[in-house]
Amino acid sequence: MTIYHLMTWMNSGTHQKLEAEVSHLVKDVIQVEDFNIKDLDGFSVRKSLHMLDNNGRKGTITFPDDWREIDITIEIPTRSKEDSSRSFSIPGFHYHLLVAVIRSTFANIQASAYHLFPFQHMWKDPLDDHQEHIFNELYTSDSW
Numbered sequence: 001m002t003i004y005h006l007m008t009w010m011n012s013g014t015h016q017k018l019e020a021e022v023s024h025l026v027k028d029v030i031q032v033e034d035f036n037i038k039d040l041d042g043f044s045v046r047k048s049l050h051m052l053d054n055n056g057r058k059g060t061i062t063f064p065d066d067w068r069e070i071d072i073t074i075e076i077p078t079r080s081k082e083d084s085s086r087s088f089s090i091p092g093f094h095y096h097l098l099v100a101v102i103r104s105t106f107a108n109i110q111a112s113a114y115h116l117f118p119f120q121h122m123w124k125d126p127l128d129d130h131q132e133h134i135f136n137e138l139y140t141s142d143s144w
Contacts, residue, residue, distance in 0.1 A: 020110055067094050 010022045029035065072093045075085040105111065121140040122131050135141055 066100055067096055069094050 006022065006026070010019075070093055071089065071091045073087050073089045076088050077085045115137075119140060121134040121136060123134050124131050
């Protein structure tokens with residue numbers, strides 16, 4: 001019955017979930033050693049997101065995969081050239097090194113399906129054999 005519920009969930013909603021997402025849910029969430037079904041008693045997505053948003057420096061939320069945390073200050077320009085910019089502080093900004101993201105992405109088993117090289121999607125008219133370039137994805141465009 002568990003698999004039936006999982007597959008029904010996968011095919012529900014306005015956007016069907018990708019097979020890889022469902023596999024990730026099962027292997028990396030449900031089947032991990034420290035997963036405890038009792039932790040989900042009374043679970044609320046809204047409440048959990050609110051806790052993450054308002055965590056600040058009060059809790060012990062840790063992020064996997066080498067996420068880093070830093071306090072940053074950015075300068076926000078004003079509408080007038082005469083006025084100086086205003087500083088805006090962001091405590092606890094989380095970021096990931098770009099090279100690490102790229103390495104992790106290409107280590108994924110689905111990386112072999114990525115479109116890394118441009119190609120043209122052509123349609124050939126069966127009546128007179130003329131061809132037309134079909135523009136439906138960025139990687140099939142001349143700009144790629």
